[in-house]
Amino acid sequence: MAQPNWTDPALIRNFCIIAHIDHGKSTLADRMLQITGAVDDRQMRAQYLDRMDIERERGITIKSQAVRIPFTALDDRTYTLDLIDTPGHVDFTYEVSRSLAACEGAVLLVDAAQGIEAQTLANLYMALENDLTIIPVLNKIDLPAAQPEKYSVELAGIIGCEPSDVLRVSAKTGEGVEELLNEIVRQIPPPVGEAEAPARAMIFDSVYDTYRGVVTYVRVIDGRLSPRERIQMMSTRASHEILEIGVSSPEPTKCEGLGVGEVGYIITGVKDVRQSKVGDTITSLNRPATRMLEGYQDPKPMVFSGLYPIEGTDYPVLRDALEKLQLNDAALVFEPETSAALGFGFRCGFLGLLHLEITRARLEREFNLDLISTAPNVVYRVEMEDGTEHVVTNPSEFPAGKIAAIYEPMVKATVLSPSDYIGQIMELCQERRGDLQGMDYLSEDRVEMRYTLPMAEIVFDFFDHLKSRTKGYASLDYEPIGEQQAELVKVDILLQGEAVDAFSAIVHKDKAYTYGVEMTKKLRELIPRQQFEVPIQAAIGARVIARENIRAIRKDVLAKCYGGDISRKRKLLEKQKEGKKRMKMVGRVEVPQEAFISALSTDTTGEDKKKK
Numbered sequence: 019m020a021q022p023n024w025t026d027p028a029l030i031r032n033f034c035i036i037a038h039i040d041h042g043k044s045t046l047a048d049r050m051l052q053i054t055g056a057v058d059d060r061q062m063r064a065q066y067l068d069r070m071d072i073e074r075e076r077g078i079t080i081k082s083q084a085v086r087i088p089f090t091a092l093d094d095r096t097y098t099l100d101l102i103d104t105p106g107h108v109d110f111t112y113e114v115s116r117s118l119a120a121c122e123g124a125v126l127l128v129d130a131a132q133g134i135e136a137q138t139l140a141n142l143y144m145a146l147e148n149d150l151t152i153i154p155v156l157n158k159i160d161l162p163a164a165q166p167e168k169y170s171v172e173l174a175g176i177i178g179c180e181p182s183d184v185l186r187v188s189a190k191t192g193e194g195v196e197e198l199l200n201e202i203v204r205q206i207p208p209p210v211g212e213a214e215a216p217a218r219a220m221i222f223d224s225v226y227d228t229y230r231g232v233v234t235y236v237r238v239i240d241g242r243l244s245p246r247e248r249i250q251m252m253s254t255r256a257s258h259e260i261l262e263i264g265v266s267s268p269e270p271t272k273c274e275g276l277g278v279g280e281v282g283y284i285i286t287g288v289k290d291v292r293q294s295k296v297g298d299t300i301t302s303l304n305r306p307a308t309r310m311l312e313g314y315q316d317p318k319p320m321v322f323s324g325l326y327p328i329e330g331t332d333y334p335v336l337r338d339a340l341e342k343l344q345l346n347d348a349a350l351v352f353e354p355e356t357s358a359a360l361g362f363g364f365r366c367g368f369l370g371l372l373h374l375e376i377t378r379a380r381l382e383r384e385f386n387l388d389l390i391s392t393a394p395n396v397v398y399r400v401e402m403e404d405g406t407e408h409v410v411t412n413p414s415e416f417p418a419g420k421i422a423a424i425y426e427p428m429v430k431a432t433v434l435s436p437s438d439y440i441g442q443i444m445e446l447c448q449e450r451r452g453d454l455q456g457m458d459y460l461s462e463d464r465v466e467m468r469y470t471l472p473m474a475e476i477v478f479d480f481f482d483h484l485k486s487r488t489k490g491y492a493s494l495d496y497e498p499i500g501e502q503q504a505e506l507v508k509v510d511i512l513l514q515g516e517a518v519d520a521f522s523a524i525v526h527k528d529k530a531y532t533y534g535v536e537m538t539k540k541l542r543e544l545i546p547r548q549q550f551e552v553p554i555q556a557a558i559g560a561r562v563i564a565r566e567n568i569r570a571i572r573k574d575v576l577a578k579c580y581g582g583d584i585s586r587k588r589k590l591l592e593k594q595k596e597g598k599k600r601m602k603m604v605g606r607v608e609v610p611q612e613a614f615i616s617a618l619s620t621d622t623t624g625e626d627k628k629k630k
């Protein structure tokens with residue numbers, strides 16, 4: 019094979035765009051592709067790099083993407099710009115951090131009509147931790163509401179540059195984008211690495227493709243990777259052969275190898291993204307490197323929920339569907355679970371609520387499934403007095419017996435908001451057991467508040483409440499910071515003395531009563547009257563904390579059938595039997611499927627997270 023022409027690292031610039039959700043990252047990437055001619059006008063479509071349907075539909079980026087853009091700069095030399103598009107949502111922070119580690123610089127993009135938001139800061143800090151060169155840019159300067167003067171000062175303030183250093187662009191019209199590309203070439207340092215050293219490449223993304231198997235996106239740090247070479251994954255020691263190697267420009271284009279600083283993809287024929295994990299280091303099998311690159315970390319599920327098919331016969335379909343999704347989603351975990359109320363299903367672990375919602379939407383859409391999901395919960399650790407320890411991902415499995423301590427996961431939350439709403443935000447965080455850690459004014463009228471909060475209090479409807487109490491102006495970012503002991507109890511809901519597993523919840527002891535009252539009330543309205551009286555109780559252990567009653571009724575379908583027409587009677591009885599099929603039996607109580615669905619339908623917030 020001819021010796022490939024390795025790209026001169028001096029002519030490479032690896033960068034990413036970091037921004038708060040909706041500040042225009044994908045649109046800016048589109049314009050860069052278009053202005054440099056990387057994609058011709060005919061093929062151009064909005065959000066070029068967002069490939070999943072669900073990404074386009076919701077207008078959000080879930081997976082990272084890399085694309086190579088050739089650009090002739092003011093010095094007349096043609097540079098290779100590798101743009102790594104990163105997800106903006108807090109659920110996918112780990113992917114952002116891996117993408118950042120693959121770059122030397124970052125474009126920090128801020129909406130000129132909105133200013134800095136919580137994720138702008140979170141991403142900026144992450145970029146600074148990775149020692150990236152930051153280029154501050156205000157976007158959407160075409161908007162009449164844009165206030166570039168004001169926000170240049172704010173942006174310069176947080177990164178410590180002059181307001182005049184803040185570039186101004188419109189990703190929509192293309193204004194200023196070419197200047198930005200020239201600044202990327204001028205300011206971001208070229209990659210450095212040892213060309214002759216054993217190969218080391220970092221995996222920053224891996225995607226399952228039905229036709230090609232797993233496509234792994236890498237950034238080469240040292241040495242080089244070539245087709246047909248045998249490589250090794252340093253975390254698992256598994257080895258594979260490189261069947262294809264190439265770059266996305268932006269369509270996948272085969273090449274003869276990747277050298278120092280280059281970003282591209284490799285295909286090895288593995289079928290599951292878990293064999294090619296984000297953050298892992300690839301080396302050459304014949305001449306392996308001894309030290310892994312920093313940063314490998316397994317994605318950890320934070321939120322669990324039970325997923326059950328509404329039609330029991332769909333159970334195998336659900337299992338296959340979950341297995342297929344897992345091929346492309348190393349963060350998704352699941353195991354079979356049985357619920358007395360809901361039948362056979364799976365307990366699934368997700369990175370956060372958005373991840374849950376997206377997974378559920380994909381299962382329903384791509385696999386045509388109708389699902390019930392139980393109320394999401396976080397992971398608790400329970401220490402017993404006898405020294406044993408339990409990790410609880412399902413409230414109904416909360417251990418019985420003498421408990422020494424319960425620990426719940428905590429987050430560090432950052433809220434950015436106009437200062438008018440400080441009172442409301444404090445009130446909300448107080449209700450959610452938050453602890454104020456600090457508060458700073460970013461400008462006269464914008465304030466950053468830092469809280470520690472239990473994750474359980476923040477993952478469900480916190481964001482909705484925050485938005486409604488601040489008229490949509492506040493933004494939120496959070497990251498896990500370990501666990502803390504808390505006074506938690508398990509509340510069971512009993513129908514005629516029998517616990518309904520799907521409704522058990524772990525809540526703070528001060529909130530147990532409210533949960534019990536609300537749930538029993540809700541169920542009284544949802545469960546039809548039976549032929550005998552049905553008490554609905556909420557209980558902590560053996561102690562009942564709330565009770566409602568469903569009064570007895572005798573539903574005699576034959577009542578209207580006087581006269582002796584036996585065939586008509588039979589028909590009515592048959593019909594009643596059909597109806598019963600859709601009922602679930604809890605002890606002797608018949609509960610319609612719909613009652614479970616409505617009682618469990620928590621208004622999850624992924625959709626609303628997109629709303630400003």
Ligand SMILES: Nc1nc2c(ncn2[C@@H]2O[C@H](COP(=O)(O)OP(=O)(O)OP(=O)(O)O)[C@@H](O)[C@H]2O)c(=O)[nH]1
Nearest residue numbers: 039040041042043044045078079106158188189190
């Ligand atoms: N007027 C105007 N609108 C813009 C500009 N740039 C982006 N937008 C709009 O802002 C919205 C969000 O843009 P996206 O590019 O999807 O934002 P994003 O940051 O990629 O969002 P995530 O992928 O979810 O993080 C879209 O409706 C764009 O059309 C701009 O320069 N001017």
